[in-house]
Amino acid sequence: MRAFEATQHFFDVAAEHLNISAEMREALLTPKREVQVRVTIERDNGRLANYVGFRVQHDNHRGPMKGGLRYHPDVDLDETRALASLMTWKTAVVDLPYGGAKGGIGVDPSELSPREIERLTRVFVDQIHDIVGPDTDIPAPDMGTDHRVMAWFRNQWEKYHGFNPAVITGKPVEEYGAKGREEATGRGVGTLTGKLCKRLGYKPEKTNIAIQGFGNVGSHAAKFLSESQFPIVAVSDISGTYYDPKGLNVPSLLHHKLGHPRGLMEGYHQCQCLPVNALLELNDVQVLIPAALGGVITEKNVGNIKASVIIEAANGPVHPAADKALSDRGVTVLPDILANAGGVTVSYFEWVQNRQHYRWTLDRVRQELDHTMNQAFENVWQTAQERNVSLRTAAYIIGITRVRRSAELAGFAS
Template structure:
């Protein structure tokens, strides 16, 4: 581990856990499919790891030095693809784990992409909008030679959004020769609608989470009407997943965010909570007609479906026994660690893995990339059916493989994803 130069205050324990999780999951699936030893060696490591330190002038005139990361895991199937997050826990090990997950996710979805991930180690709530813009632009400038629309395509992630991507795209295009600038608009995805973004990209990840839950219910001859669900993280993913589930008649009974947890057994109106959080500095705390819960009480809420849509390593061996849900739908990346998952599977709980459940976001990104690349403008009415079709294809493949091989859904998803990459290496060979 190369942590000697990292911020001593960063939370290294959960980060190491994420890397251990992804490697154990990878090795388990690789054993099952008897992955070629040479290809296992290649996929066990990253291709490139970029660390940049850059100065930014603050509003008060002081200069701060920031550390940014971009890990490019594998590009056997196409350009590196993955988000950039702004969070205190971002470091090289977190980026490694997340980049590997992106490789499996894009492969499983059948996209012409590899996997990458990164971000900046900071708490964005401590900076003004103008400071965040300068930080983003300076980070983009530092990364400019390592990203590109046919090489590595960043996207939003935790604490980054369409505005962040607009700043990145503008900065990157400004570094290109004048004749090439507009041709590089698809260097990032997740941009605002008016700046080359895709209609529906904002809801794509949450919509995908909802779809996988719907497909699971259909396979079990069940309706979502009356199903009770809880959501950890009420940001973009958690909100949209809850929005679509509520429309199907499901009932949101508890929510947890970075500020606290709330519950109402009779149901929480999703739109009311969303509007309240926007007016309450992003917090759900003290939402009317709800009671406050302790963190562990949130997980112990009586429900049918649990949607972890915040950060990684949330469902551990301590948390797993508390969960009453029959289904875990992973809206976040790596929210369930290996120990927690074993407990849940032994209890008969179904887990829709992150690389399948939240892949609507990267599929939406692929649509945006194609739209920009071809000089087209796709309408929302055509985007959502295309997204549902891709998600259903992936879900059916995983569900069928899991049933045929007597596997859990995560191992099945990994097997399918890794076999696609293995096929590419076998067909192409390894240079030289």
């Protein structure tokens, strides 16, 4: 199943509960605009390289569109379309005044030098600068991009439109970025993991956690959860799974990762080293947090997963058929459109600060993030209880209801 089909499936399940007509479903699902551009740069060796870039703007009924910019070999129109629609429901679930968008370039950034990535970013901005802006569509970091890319993007955009740091979020703090933005998604994942476990009656010190993916999101989630007394028994990246049944030393892991030239766990020997995919199927794990790519839990491996709780830190990590199998087994899944919304929430705070020309303290950012995520969780939990549906369906019901209401107020027929 393609990425957008999976997103549409979860949308349709919730839409059935809301008795939404076929015509309204089509209106809510169809992207407002899809753009595909050629991105040609000169490599450091003097040769030309050609890539394809995308920007999908899904919906703007609740406000300017918002969504990350991803550099990854698997980026294509279908994935970008799916991620853009997820952003629409995600921003609505946490009640931010945004719509959804997503963009990216089909490229492996590990094969490019920093100067080549800068050229790539600037050429991409040249192609799309007229359809993004602080009141239209505000990009942010995603897989394969970071604060440096955001700074280059902003600088190139401002060459056309003049000074306005609110055009993009996830910028360096020195370049009008928000304190706490880098940790935001992982902190949100950690906050809601703790909240869900408490609601389910799990004691932190007796709840083993495994985190697939130890990049920005996974590492910050591990840090937050370990400081909250949860044993992190396994983490993984492309170099393997790192496992200790008694709990990993998270500060030691982070120190090793920071010292590795590619930011990997490769060479870390203070625990058992297992194959990459072993993490998903560990027997002594109660909470599994997929925090890497989408589509990692499928019909083929869902039967081997032993965890009783799954927190979707990645976008779309569970295929629909696997989601049903997990639900039938009584596994609780906290959906991506709620679990990983911490990043876009603090991006909103950054945008607000840029518009006001006023900087918040880190404590205020964290306080506002925790409040927003906790309020969204309570709304989703209550909806799930009242309607007797999964947390995923409850989140979609809330998101769709808010977007539909805005669309109707703007003139859509009911």
